[in-house]
Amino acid sequence: MPEQGSAELAELLRDRGLRLTPQRQLVLDAVRQLVHATPEQVHAAVCEVASGVNITTVYRTLELLxxxxxxxxxxLSHGAPTYHDAAVVQHVHLVCRNCDTVTELEQSELAPLAERLLSQRGFRMDIGHVALFGLCGSCA
Incomplete structure (x- = not known):
C-alpha cells in the first residue's frame, strides 16, 4: 500500500505545486497503519522510523493531508482530534467513557436518523464526524 499511497500523495502534492517529502509520506503511512490516531500517536509512530521529525511537522502535515x-x-474526546484514512468507508465512532475503547458502527445504522434530520430540519449530518459516547459492553 505505501507505493500506491506514495503515487497518490505525490500527484496531489504536485497539483498544488508542492513536493512529496519523506515526512509527509511517513505521516500518511502512520495514519493508515494506526487506523485511529491522535497527532501525538502519529508523531510517536513516525519517530520510530525518523527520529528527527518534530510534532509541529506532524500537525502541519495532517492539516495538509x-x-x-x-x-x-x-x-473522540475533549483532547486532540483523531485522524483516519479518508478512503475508509465513513463510520460512526462508539467511544467508551470508562476504558476509552473506540469501536465502529456502520453509517447505515444512523441512516434513518440522518434521513429524518434532513426531511424535518433540513440538516445534513456528517456521519464521518459522529462520535457517540457511553459505556462499552465490558464496562457496562
Whole structure:
C-alpha cells in the first residue's frame, strides 16, 4: 500500500505545486497503519522510523493531508482530534467513557436518523464526524 499511497500523495502534492517529502509520506503511512490516531500517536509512530521529525511537522502535515482529502478527523474526546484514512468507508465512532475503547458502527445504522434530520430540519449530518459516547459492553 505505501507505493500506491506514495503515487497518490505525490500527484496531489504536485497539483498544488508542492513536493512529496519523506515526512509527509511517513505521516500518511502512520495514519493508515494506526487506523485511529491522535497527532501525538502519529508523531510517536513516525519517530520510530525518523527520529528527527518534530510534532509541529506532524500537525502541519495532517492539516495538509486533510486539505488534500487523504485523511479526515473526528473528535473522540475533549483532547486532540483523531485522524483516519479518508478512503475508509465513513463510520460512526462508539467511544467508551470508562476504558476509552473506540469501536465502529456502520453509517447505515444512523441512516434513518440522518434521513429524518434532513426531511424535518433540513440538516445534513456528517456521519464521518459522529462520535457517540457511553459505556462499552465490558464496562457496562
Amino acid at each position: 486533510e486539505e488534500l482529502g487523504l485523511v479526515t478527523h473526528v473528535h
